[in-house]
Amino acid sequence: MKSELEIFKEYIRGQGLRQTPERENILQEITTFTGHFDVDELYLRLRRQGIKISKASIYRTLPLLLDCGLIREVDFTDGHWHYESIYGQPHHCHLRCLKCGAIVEFEDPLLICVEQKLAWRFGYLVKTHTLEVQGVCPQCQERLETGDDGGD
Ligand SMILES: [Zn+2]
Ligand SMILES: [Zn+2]
Structure with a gap:
């Protein structure tokens, strides 16, 4: 390489x-x-x-x-x-916390299935995808429960 x-x-x-x-x-x-x-x-x-x-x-x-x-x-x-x-690194997607901005990187083989399905369905030559899932991380959920939202 x-x-x-x-x-x-x-x-x-x-x-x-x-x-x-x-x-x-x-x-x-x-x-x-x-x-x-x-x-x-x-x-x-x-x-x-x-x-x-x-x-x-x-x-x-x-x-x-x-x-x-x-x-x-x-x-x-x-x-x-x-x-x-990204060079020489496996593809990953992101999970992002809407409260604190924390980022989790993940991969899921299901997404490759989705790519293949879309390629077949729309006749595309699929190269890559980007996916960001947004939510609230465990730490921020805890903070919300205790009523301390960090002044945000
Ligand atoms: Zn958070
Ligand atoms: Zn990343």
Whole structure:
């Protein structure tokens, strides 16, 4: 399997773009980190490591990483995009708590059956799916029961 860096370099070359240290720093940080992030979080993590970078270059680099399939966008409906790296990782879906925003990642073979059913029914060549199930996590349910909603 090719490394993320190899894929990214090939993509950059194919697009006639320049490979910059900023882009490599961003890629490096994204691939060593597991979990979801947004632009601000990524920016802070890079700055904390003493890496000088502008938010603008993060904004410019993310579409490239999306386009070459190394990351995907996740919409937690809080007004801005979140991202996660997906390269070489099994597909997963999200459970999101509407109270505290906690995210649970899960996989379920039933969803593959649904994909196959839809492919057959609509004649689609199915590539992927995204699913977010929203609800209230166990901790928040407890808080609701005890009447302490955390001032939310
Ligand atoms: Zn919660
Ligand atoms: Zn995820």
